[in-house]
Amino acid sequence: MDGHSTHSTAPIRSRSSQSPSPSHSASASVGSSIHKRKLASDDQVPPFPLSYSETRDGAHTSNDDLESISARGVDSDSDEESEEVVDEEEEDNESMRVFTTARLENNVNLRNKKLKTENSTIKNESSNLLETGKENRGPISTTTGSIPAPVNNGGGSISGIVVKEDTVKSIFTENLQTSGAYSTREESLKKEEEAGRLKFVCYANDGIDEHMIWLIGLKNIFARQLPNMPKEYIVRLVMDRSHKSVMVIRHNQVVGGITYRPYISQKFGEIAFLAITADEQVKGYGTRLMNHLKQHARDVDGLTHFLTYADNNAVGYFNKQGFTKEINLDKAIWQGYIKDYDGGILMECKIDPKLPYTDLWTMIRRQRQAIDEKIRELSNCHIVYPGIDFQKTMHDHPDSWPFKEPVDGRDVPDYYDIIKDPMDMRTMSKRLESEQYYVTFEMFVADVKRMFANARTYNSPDTIYYKCATRLENFFSLKVQTGIQASGKVQQ
Numbered sequence: 001m002d003g004h005s006t007h008s009t010a011p012i013r014s015r016s017s018q019s020p021s022p023s024h025s026a027s028a029s030v031g032s033s034i035h036k037r038k039l040a041s042d043d044q045v046p047p048f049p050l051s052y053s054e055t056r057d058g059a060h061t062s063n064d065d066l067e068s069i070s071a072r073g074v075d076s077d078s079d080e081e082s083e084e085v086v087d088e089e090e091e092d093n094e095s096m097r098v099f100t101t102a103r104l105e106n107n108v109n110l111r112n113k114k115l116k117t118e119n120s121t122i123k124n125e126s127s128n129l130l131e132t133g134k135e136n137r138g139p140i141s142t143t144t145g146s147i148p149a150p151v152n153n154g155g156g157s158i159s160g161i162v163v164k165e166d167t168v169k170s171i172f173t174e175n176l177q178t179s180g181a182y183s184t185r186e187e188s189l190k191k192e193e194e195a196g197r198l199k200f201v202c203y204a205n206d207g208i209d210e211h212m213i214w215l216i217g218l219k220n221i222f223a224r225q226l227p228n229m230p231k232e233y234i235v236r237l238v239m240d241r242s243h244k245s246v247m248v249i250r251h252n253q254v255v256g257g258i259t260y261r262p263y264i265s266q267k268f269g270e271i272a273f274l275a276i277t278a279d280e281q282v283k284g285y286g287t288r289l290m291n292h293l294k295q296h297a298r299d300v301d302g303l304t305h306f307l308t309y310a311d312n313n314a315v316g317y318f319n320k321q322g323f324t325k326e327i328n329l330d331k332a333i334w335q336g337y338i339k340d341y342d343g344g345i346l347m348e349c350k351i352d353p354k355l356p357y358t359d360l361w362t363m364i365r366r367q368r369q370a371i372d373e374k375i376r377e378l379s380n381c382h383i384v385y386p387g388i389d390f391q392k393t394m395h396d397h398p399d400s401w402p403f404k405e406p407v408d409g410r411d412v413p414d415y416y417d418i419i420k421d422p423m424d425m426r427t428m429s430k431r432l433e434s435e436q437y438y439v440t441f442e443m444f445v446a447d448v449k450r451m452f453a454n455a456r457t458y459n460s461p462d463t464i465y466y467k468c469a470t471r472l473e474n475f476f477s478l479k480v481q482t483g484i485q486a487s488g489k490v491q492q
C-alpha cells in the first residue's frame with residue numbers, strides 16, 4: 001500500500017503530546033549523555049490501532065501484541081505526576097513479566113526454563129540499576145544461560161564487505177598514528193566482531209522469542225537514554241512491525257541500537273530512536289552501528305536516504321555520521337510521513353550506493369597511504385636528517401672558546417652598540433634543547449652564520465677572535481656538507 005491514505009487512517013507514526021513524566025526527568029542522572037528531545041507538544045497521543053493495521057510497506061501491527069508488551073496503558077503513564085526511578089524499574093520488570101506471560105506461556109517447559117534464565121539477565125540488569133544508578137554493566141555473574149545467536153532471516157546478522165586483511169596493520173598505537181582515531185576504533189570493533197564477542201543484528205517484531213528479548217533490552221536502553229520520550233511511545237515504535245532495529249550485542253547483552261522505519265516505496269528511512277548504553281558511549285559503537293545500519297538499509301531495504309529529528313545534543317554525532325541539516329530529499333517524498341519533535345533538528349543523510357560502510361576504515365587507510373606516497377614523490381618533507389651533534393661539532397673544537405658564552409657587556413662596553421643581533425653557542429644550545437625553536441635546519445645554520453659574522457664585524461682581521469671565527473666556520477661548513485651527503489646516501 002502506498003500514498004497518504006494509510007497515514008491518515010492509521011496514525012502509527014504520530015508522536016504523542018505526552019509531556020515527559022517526572023520519572024523520565026529523574027532518570028536523567030543515569031546516563032552521561034541524556035537525550036533531551038520530546039515529542040512536539042501539539043501532538044495527540046496516538047491510540048493503538050483497533051486491530052491489525054496494514055502499514056505502507058505491508059507490515060502488520062497487532063494491538064494485542066503491543067498491549068501485552070506494554071506494561072501499562074498510555075493513559076496511566078500520562079496522568080502520573082510524581083513517578084520515582086524505582087517505579088520506572090518496576091515498570092520494566094512488569095513489562096518483562098507481561099511480555100513473558102503473553103509470549104511464552106504456551107512454550108514447552110524446557111523452553112520456558114531457558115527463557116527464564118535469559119529474562120533473569122534483564123531483570124538482574126534492572127536491579128543492578130537500582131543499586132548503581134547505571135545501566136547495562138555487562139554480563140551479570142548470576143546468569144548461567146546465554147541467548148543463542150540470532151538467525152539471519154534476511155534481516156539478521158549484518159556482515160560487511162570483505163576487504164583483504166594484508167594491508168591492515170594490527171598494532172594499535174601504530175594505527176592511531178597512521179590512520180587516526182576513527183579507523184582505529186572501527187578496526188578494533190571489527191576484530192571484536194570477527195572474534196564473536198560483538199555482533200550487529202537487525203530484527204523487527206517478528207514473534208521469535210529471542211528477537212523479542214533483544215528488542216525489550218533495546219527498549220530499556222532507549223527509555224533511559226531518551227528520558228523525555230514517553231515510554232509507551234518507545235515500546236510502540238520498537239515493537240511496531242513496520243519498524244526495524246539494528247542492535248549492538250556485546251557478550252550477549254544489548255548495548256545499544258537504532259530503531260528505524262524503512263519507507264520502502266519512497267526509498268528513505270526515518271531513524272526514530274538511537275542510543276548506546278551510558279557505560280559504552282564514545283567508544284565507537286555509535287559510529288559502527290550507524291555504518292551497519294546504512295549498509296543494511298541500502299542492501300536489504302533498498303534505501304537511499306535517512307531522515308531523523310536529531311536531538312540538539314546529538315547533532316555533533318550525526319554530523320560525524322554524514323548527516324546534514326540541509327535536506328535535499330524532495331519534500332513530497334517525506335512530508336507527512338515523519339513527525340516533528342521539540343528540541344530536534346531535521347537532518348538528512350544520503351546513503352552512498354557503493355561505499356562499503358562497515359569497511360570504510362580500510363578505504364581511509366589506503367587513501368591515506370596513497371596520499372603519503374604522492375607527497376613523498378613531490379617533496380622531501382618526509383626526510384629526517386640524522387642530525388649534527390652540535391655539542392661535539394662546535395664545543396670541542398679548539399677555536400670555539402670565544403663563542404661559548406654571550407659577550408659580557410661589562411668587559412666589552414661598546415659591543416652591544418655595534419652588534420645589535422648577538423649570538424653565541426650557549427644561546428644556540430638552549431634553543432636546540434627546547435626542540436621548539438629550530439623547526440628547520442636552515443634556522444640553525446642562520447644562527448651559526450650570524451655568530452661568526454658578528455665576530456668579524458666587531459673584530460679586525462688580525463685579531464684572534466676574527467681568526468677563530470673563520471677557522472671554526474670552515475670546520476662547521478665542512479661538517480654540514482658531510483652530514484648532508486651522508487643523509488643523501490641514507491635515503492638511497
Ligand SMILES: CC(=O)SCCNC(=O)CCNC(=O)[C@H](O)C(C)(C)COP(=O)(O)OP(=O)(O)OC[C@H]1O[C@@H](n2cnc3c(N)ncnc32)[C@H](O)[C@@H]1OP(=O)(O)O
Binds near residue numbers: 225281287311316320
Ligand atoms: C534520533 C535520535 O534518537 S537523536 C538522540 C540520540 N541519542 C542520544 O542522544 C542518547 C544518548 N547518547 C548516546 O546514546 C550516544 O552518545 C550516541 C548514540 C549519540 C553516540 O554513540 P557513541 O557510541 O557515543 O558514539 P561514538 O563513540 O561512535 O562517537 C562518534 C563520534 O561522535 C562524537 N559524539 C558522540 N556523541 C556525541 C554527541 N552527543 N554530541 C557530539 N558529538 C558526539 C564522539 O566524540 C565521536 O567523535 P570522534 O569520532 O571525533 O572521536
